[in-house]
Amino acid sequence: MDGSTRTATEESDGRADTAEGTEAITEDSEAIVECSNVTKRYERSGGGGWFSFGSGGEDDRPTVTALSDVSLTIEPGEFVGLSGPSGSGKSTLVHLLAGLDEPTEGTVMLAGQNVSSLSKRQLTRLRLERVGIVFQRFHLLPSLSARANVALPLVERGVGKRERRERASNLLERVGLGDRIGHRPGELSGGEQQRVAVARALAGDPLVVLADEPTGELDTETGAAVLDLLGDLADDRAVVLASHDGRALDRTDRVIRLLDGQVQDDGQVQDA
Ligand code: ADP
Numbered sequence: 550m551d552g553s554t555r556t557a558t559e560e561s562d563g564r565a566d567t568a569e570g571t572e573a574i575t576e577d578s579e580a581i582v583e584c585s586n587v588t589k590r591y592e593r594s595g596g597g598g599w600f601s602f603g604s605g606g607e608d609d610r611p612t613v614t615a616l617s618d619v620s621l622t623i624e625p626g627e628f629v630g631l632s633g634p635s636g637s638g639k640s641t642l643v644h645l646l647a648g649l650d651e652p653t654e655g656t657v658m659l660a661g662q663n664v665s666s667l668s669k670r671q672l673t674r675l676r677l678e679r680v681g682i683v684f685q686r687f688h689l690l691p692s693l694s695a696r697a698n699v700a701l702p703l704v705e706r707g708v709g710k711r712e713r714r715e716r717a718s719n720l721l722e723r724v725g726l727g728d729r730i731g732h733r734p735g736e737l738s739g740g741e742q743q744r745v746a747v748a749r750a751l752a753g754d755p756l757v758v759l760a761d762e763p764t765g766e767l768d769t770e771t772g773a774a775v776l777d778l779l780g781d782l783a784d785d786r787a788v789v790l791a792s793h794d795g796r797a798l799d800r801t802d803r804v805i806r807l808l809d810g811q812v813q814d815d816g817q818v819q820d821a
Contacts (some may be wrong), residue, residue: 581679581757581787582623587655589616589641589810615641617810618655625756628783629816630798631791633807639791642807643761646789648676660756677706681750683779685762687742689734695721695745696730696770702752720748724778733806740771747778757787764797776800 561565593611616638623629623646631639644650645657648664657664660679664672689698701715708716721730724744734742743763750758760779764772772794780800782788798804803816 555820557747569694571680572732574605575757580622580624581660582621582789583656583658584619584621584642584645585656585658587616587619587640587645587652587657588614589645589650590614590653599702615810616645616652616807619807620655621812621815623757623787623789625785625787626783627778627803628801629790629803630804631789631807632798633813634793635805638810639793640761641810642778643682643759643789643791646757647680647682647759649682677702677753679753679756681753681755681758683743683758683760683763684744685765686744687734687739687766689742689745689749691734694731694733695726696738697751698734698745699727699748702749706753712742716752717748720751721745723751724748738771739767743767743771743775744778747775747782751782752781755786757789758782759789759791760789762793763790764792766792769796772797 566810574698581708593613619642623684633639640691641650645652645664646658646659648657651657651665659675662671662675664675667675689695690701693701696714696717699720700713703713704717718727718730724747724750726741726744729737729741734745737745743766747758747763750760758779763779764775767775774795776790776797777800779788779790783802790797790800794811805815806813
């Protein structure tokens with residue numbers, strides 16, 4: 550969907566906000582992410598009112614119900630898969646979990662904050678500090694070096710240049726690209742570009758890393774390396790991997806299955 554063309558950087562207000570809004574971000578909940586009865590409806594643009602499906606037909610406006618009454622909890626240390634056929638709502642859920650969008654109904658709690666209760670600026674800040682996002686198509690800026698791409702989210706957070714460079718270099722080391730820091734995206738393979746994107750997602754030391762089809766553009770072997778990397782990240786943070794690739798989902802600890810915008814199975818072991 551169109552959301553895959555966005556990056557956290559592009560979606561933000563584009564300016565650092567270091568002095569205000571910090572107090573709004575607290576961790577008073579154990580779960581990193583909690584969705585309660587979340588429904589997301591999109592209004593169809595330019596429709597004549599004749600096209601409506603899903604459970605969104607309370608009024609005459611043409612709508613698409615992308616998610617319907619979704620409740621789930623994700624905790625630190627979990628490597629969670631999000632599966633379902635195309636159109637089942639995976640990307641919509643990833644965008645909600647990332648605070649890139651708000652639910653039509655229900656609540657999304659991210660790091661203890663109800664995303665619907667935050668101002669745009671607070672939400673941007675919450676995203677910058679708590680969420681890392683990896684998209685299918687990398688979305689690196691072609692004119693910038695690998696290190697500058699990784700450092701970009703730190704610019705928005707107001708981190709000084711020297712520290713940015715140091716942290717970005719360390720992150721590139723961590724993803725195995727310590728010898729590529731000066732390379733531009735066009736000088737890197739697909740797998741290397743995705744590893745740069747993973748390093749960029751980690752720049753703010755997020756509580757949750759959301760990856761939307763991160764191996765979709767990669768060959769099997771390169772994709773496996775990226776999946777290894779994502780799995781390693783799910784130590785004290787949570788990693789959510791949206792994919793319809795069974796091999797990718799096999800790497801995760803738990804798979805949430807979506808169908809027609811509803812959770813078919815949340816992968817949790819039920820109590821007897
Ligand atoms: P998936 O990621 O599983 O392919 P999506 O979350 O992209 O599913 O889409 C779920 C449903 O919502 C689909 O029917 C899709 O067409 C619809 N949808 C997604 N984004 C929009 C949008 N911006 N406007 C209208 N409908 C949308």
